[in-house]
Amino acid sequence: MTHLLAASQFGASHAVTITLAMSALLFTIGLVGFLVRRNMILMFLCTEIMFQAAALAFIAFGRMRMDTGGQIFVIFILTIAAAEAALALGLVILLFRRKETLSSEAWSELHE
Amino acid sequence: MIPMLSISDTHADSPAHAVVTAIVNAIPSPELGWTGWILLLPAISVVLTGLCCALRVKSKLPGWITVLALAGSFALVLKLYFLRGDAGAPVVVHLWDWMNFRWGDQNKWHALQADVSLYVDSLTLFWLLFVTGLGTLIAIYATEYMEADVGKGYARFFNGVSIFILAMCTLVMADNLILLYLGWEGVGLASYLLVGYYYKKPSAVAAGKKAFIVNRIGDLGLAVGIWLIWVNYGTIEFNTLFQVWQDMNHGVGGFDKSLIPYCLMLGAFGKSAQLPLYVWLPDAMEGPTPVSALIHAATMVTAGVYLIARTYPLFTLHPDALATVAWVGGLTALFSATIGMAQYDFKRVFAYSTISQLGYMFMGLGVGTTFGAAYHTLTHAFFKALLFLTAGAIMHGFAGQLDLRKLSGLRKVPGFKIVSWTMLIGCLWLSAFPYSAGMLSKDVILVQALGGKDHGFVWLGWIGLITAAMTAYYAFRVWFRVCAGPVFYIPGEETHDDHDAHHDDHGAHATAPTSTTSHEFHPHAPRWAMNGVLIVIMLGAFATGIPGYMELRGESNWAQVMMAHSSAFAGSVQAHVTDAVNFGMNPHQLVELFGTIASLGGIAIAMYFHLLQRKSADKLRAWLLAHNSIRWIPVAMENKWYVDEFYHACIRGPAWIAGQILHFTDKHVVDGLMVNGIGRIPAALGRLFQPLYNGVLQGYATTMAGGAALVVAWVVYRWLTSGVAA
Numbered sequence: 001m002t003h004l005l006a007a008s009q010f011g012a013s014h015a016v017t018i019t020l021a022m023s024a025l026l027f028t029i030g031l032v033g034f035l036v037r038r039n040m041i042l043m044f045l046c047t048e049i050m051f052q053a054a055a056l057a058f059i060a061f062g063r064m065r066m067d068t069g070g071q072i073f074v075i076f077i078l079t080i081a082a083a084e085a086a087l088a089l090g091l092v093i094l095l096f097r098r099k100e101t102l103s104s105e106a107w108s109e110l111h112e
Numbered sequence: 113m114i115p116m117l118s119i120s121d122t123h124a125d126s127p128a129h130a131v132v133t134a135i136v137n138a139i140p141s142p143e144l145g146w147t148g149w150i151l152l153l154p155a156i157s158v159v160l161t162g163l164c165c166a167l168r169v170k171s172k173l174p175g176w177i178t179v180l181a182l183a184g185s186f187a188l189v190l191k192l193y194f195l196r197g198d199a200g201a202p203v204v205v206h207l208w209d210w211m212n213f214r215w216g217d218q219n220k221w222h223a224l225q226a227d228v229s230l231y232v233d234s235l236t237l238f239w240l241l242f243v244t245g246l247g248t249l250i251a252i253y254a255t256e257y258m259e260a261d262v263g264k265g266y267a268r269f270f271n272g273v274s275i276f277i278l279a280m281c282t283l284v285m286a287d288n289l290i291l292l293y294l295g296w297e298g299v300g301l302a303s304y305l306l307v308g309y310y311y312k313k314p315s316a317v318a319a320g321k322k323a324f325i326v327n328r329i330g331d332l333g334l335a336v337g338i339w340l341i342w343v344n345y346g347t348i349e350f351n352t353l354f355q356v357w358q359d360m361n362h363g364v365g366g367f368d369k370s371l372i373p374y375c376l377m378l379g380a381f382g383k384s385a386q387l388p389l390y391v392w393l394p395d396a397m398e399g400p401t402p403v404s405a406l407i408h409a410a411t412m413v414t415a416g417v418y419l420i421a422r423t424y425p426l427f428t429l430h431p432d433a434l435a436t437v438a439w440v441g442g443l444t445a446l447f448s449a450t451i452g453m454a455q456y457d458f459k460r461v462f463a464y465s466t467i468s469q470l471g472y473m474f475m476g477l478g479v480g481t482t483f484g485a486a487y488h489t490l491t492h493a494f495f496k497a498l499l500f501l502t503a504g505a506i507m508h509g510f511a512g513q514l515d516l517r518k519l520s521g522l523r524k525v526p527g528f529k530i531v532s533w534t535m536l537i538g539c540l541w542l543s544a545f546p547y548s549a550g551m552l553s554k555d556v557i558l559v560q561a562l563g564g565k566d567h568g569f570v571w572l573g574w575i576g577l578i579t580a581a582m583t584a585y586y587a588f589r590v591w592f593r594v595c596a597g598p599v600f601y602i603p604g605e606e607t608h609d610d611h612d613a614h615h616d617d618h619g620a621h622a623t624a625p626t627s628t629t630s631h632e633f634h635p636h637a638p639r640w641a642m643n644g645v646l647i648v649i650m651l652g653a654f655a656t657g658i659p660g661y662m663e664l665r666g667e668s669n670w671a672q673v674m675m676a677h678s679s680a681f682a683g684s685v686q687a688h689v690t691d692a693v694n695f696g697m698n699p700h701q702l703v704e705l706f707g708t709i710a711s712l713g714g715i716a717i718a719m720y721f722h723l724l725q726r727k728s729a730d731k732l733r734a735w736l737l738a739h740n741s742i743r744w745i746p747v748a749m750e751n752k753w754y755v756d757e758f759y760h761a762c763i764r765g766p767a768w769i770a771g772q773i774l775h776f777t778d779k780h781v782v783d784g785l786m787v788n789g790i791g792r793i794p795a796a797l798g799r800l801f802q803p804l805y806n807g808v809l810q811g812y813a814t815t816m817a818g819g820a821a822l823v824v825a826w827v828v829y830r831w832l833t834s835g836v837a838a
Contacts, residue, residue, distance in 0.1 A: 034813055104808075
């Protein structure tokens with residue numbers, strides 16, 4: 001605990017802790033969602049949630065260091081995430097066309 | 113008579129017998145290089161007939177190629193014979209280098225030299241004369257006999273015959289034991305290929321395998337013998353070997369040296385079908401009949417006689433070696449004669465008579481008359497080839513019929529006159545009819561045996577005389593049944609693909625081109641090639657009597673001189689035996705009297721049972737079978753004394769069981785446990801982790817998240833604890 005308290009010696013406010021906790025919560029929501037759903041679009045959205053959790057953590061650490069590096073990274077992350085989302089949705093559509101279903105369980109040939 | 117050989121009587125074991133000690137050193141004769149063509153002509157024939165096989169030649173071409181090649185070889189042999197005469201000194205003709213190894217240090221060089229060289233002495237020539245001569249004649253006969261197979265197996269057949277003559281000439285002309293061994297195996301190969309010629313017939317394939325495997329046992333003996341010779345004398349070249357043998361005071365002494373003759377005789381017994389390795393020869397009759405005549409009667413089976421005659425000096429290495437040869441030969445002669453008396457297949461009768469006659473040859477070698485052995489080989493080659501070829505002509509004409517109960521009176525069947533009368537000559541010669549060649553050659557052996565002083569050779573002489581009576585009986589049992597009596601025949605069953613083509617080929621002889629299964633069967637008479645060869649061989653059989661007459665009159669004759677000027681003479685007992693007395697007669701008179709009685713008596717008994725009173729033979733058999741105490745005699749004789757069954761139980765059975773055990777071990781221990789067991793380890797490891805890969809995407813994700821969580825937890829834990837420590 002002393003270490004966690006010591007983190008405040010960088011001059012970070014209470015808000016950093018809350019933001020990081022928020023980030024962890026978002027990541028957990030995304031992860032649980034990814035693990036429990038079978039719909040590929042929903043699973044993809046859950047990965048996006050985990051992505052945003054990581055971006056939020058960047059914001060928090062940028063705030064902690066009192067510089068803009070974290071925010072710059074987030075801009076990049078959003079840009080890449082946009083491109084990647086387009087690509088991933090395209091893939092999902094292709095997969096759907098093959099099997100006429102969005103369930104990820106339809107894709108398990110490698111197992112057999 | 114033998115000017116260049118010095119005779120001494122210093123032999124320790126038989127002081128009364130003069131032993132020839134000197135073998136003339138061979139002269140290197142490069143000017144005789146053309147003798148290589150005796151081997152090369154059959155070799156060319158092998159290549160050409162092989163090409164005919166590949167090109168599927170549909171004519172008699174391969175047959176005539178072989179005949180020409182063999183005739184060429186025979187002509188060269190004759191040229192060589194007239195060039196050097198009966199008493200020429202041995203020559204060595206170097207053809208080309210083969211193997212020459214030297215190792216060791218300067219004090220003791222080891223050397224193994226074996227070149228493709230020819231050692232030609234009178235013994236070689238003696239064998240070459242009838243091998244190539246009869247080979248040519250039988251090849252001519254076969255061009256007609258095998259004509260049903262033209263375009264099918266014809267080229268393959270003559271390829272086999274060419275391989276055989278090539279290998280046989282190599283065997284008898286080799287100047288060293290390794291080249292001899294090559295020829296020895298070559299004739300075995302040719303025999304295997306030709307016995308199994310009808311490869312679609314399971315019994316023929318089995319007979320081929322049997323011949324090959326039984327011969328392996330003998331060949332092992334020969335191989336060990338060659339090795340022992342090399343170990344003890346440091347050379348395997350005949351000329352050097354004989355000279356070293358002379359320098360080493362005949363090299364007597366030592367266990368491994370006394371083993372040499374026994375190893376060599378094992379090889380000879382295998383190849384020449386003597387007890388206990390004779391079982392392959394009767395089965396080898398599955399081959400085409402010219403093959404039986406050429407390989408399994410006249411020439412190849414005499415290779416054992418040749419081997420012992422060639423290495424005769426080495427048989428003095430143990431005092432009982434030659435006696436063993438004599439007794440094995442004598443017992444084989446008697447034993448196979450008893451079987452021959454009870455067989456109904458006349459080709460088999462001749463097969464057993466071959467074994468029996470080979471027994472006489474070995475008896476001759478053993479009792480010390482290499483002349484008798486070689487001379488009997490010569491006469492036997494002619495009369496037995498004649499008998500087999502007549503048997504083949506009958507088989508050819510009656511659709512494979514070989515049962516002497518189903519053929520009768522053939523001498524009155526049109527077209528079979530020559531066959532019947534030449535067969536009569538063959539049977540007379542086989543049964544040692546007084547003053548026939550067969551009698552003259554057999555008597556040389558029997559006289560020597562009856563005059564023998566030790567090893568019980570006198571008893572062997574009597575065994576030989578009893579066997580002669582049996583031989584006369586079974587030879588004429590065949591002739592009186594098949595050729596004499598009322599005309600009657602039942603054709604055999606060879607109506608299928610092998611022989612039915614005859615009748616389409618030349619309907620002139622078969623008056624109606626009908627199938628042989630129908631009631632209108634017409635015998636298929638032999639034509640000029642077969643009849644001509646029969647007559648020529650019959651004349652040859654008469655001619656082989658000439659040296660015998662000269663011997664009888666005490667004159668020097670070419671067969672005797674040839675043997676006397678070869679290695680077969682050295683060590684042989686040459687004293688003419690006239691002093692031993694039985695029943696107040698010397699051996700010559702004994703053999704003349706009892707041999708005549710045996711021969712005529714056997715013929716007379718056969719005449720009574722198989723010509724005059726054929727029913728009484730059946731009655732006799734029924735009477736024998738009706739009495740339990742003697743019932744076993746005809747049953748055992750007809751079943752070949754159950755020797756095959758005995759071997760089956762004692763050798764083949766255990767070998768089969770051992771094979772099964774080894775097969776089981778190989779399949780389940782070596783393959784199952786070791787090879788596949790080790791191979792199964794990676795697969796088993798993989799199967800251990802396989803449940804992780806269940807094909808569910810979330811499962812993988814859980815694993816990954818769990819792994820990441822573990823890493824994170826570990827890092828946090830380290831961070832916390834190290835922080836405490838700091």
